[in-house]
Amino acid sequence: MPGWATAQVVTDPGKATAARDSVVHAANTLRQELQSRTIGFKTKAPAAGKRRVVARGYAQPERLMATASASSGGRTTKQVLLWKHVRRIRRNGTTLDRFYGYQGKHPVLEETRHNGQLTYVRVTRYKWTPYVSLPTVAKQGWLSSSGYVRWGTETFIVPTAANN
Secondary structure, three states: OOOOOOOOEEOOHHHHHHHHHHHHHHHHHHHHHHHHOOOEEEEEOOOOOOOEEEEEEEEOOHHHHHHHHHHOOOOOOOOEEEEEEEEEEOOOOOEEEEEEEEEOOEEEEEEEEEOOEEEEEEEOOOOOOOOOOOOOOOOOEEEEOOOEEEEOOEEEEOOOOOOO
16 A cells, blocks of 8 residues: 555445545646646657657746736746646557646645556645645545545545456
């Protein structure tokens, strides 16, 4: 079991499914919020045919917006990294996507997908910073491909469908 194990794992399918849905919903909401606040992004693919592409999204710090408009005609040069998306294409054709979300310099979201299938999500509790304010999340948690979910202080095992 990844991460911090507790003394008891909850095996109730209803609670485990609700916890999984809560983690995925919190991650999707946070990712959409981060991407909607992006004012510009940079893509880095050093040469044609490279198997690694990195895209970074930036935002203008809200706290600096008021002082910038007063002093330099509304333009500031300092931008804050909001998210980073790394896509690796392997030789056998599979893709590995990793999405990292940041608030200020603090990581708040980590998401991994293998061929578009969600394999790992981690949402951490974040607070308001002077850089970019985001809506608050009451709980933090993670979801792994092995079927474990952590939401708040409880760890769950998500039931898998029986292959017949």
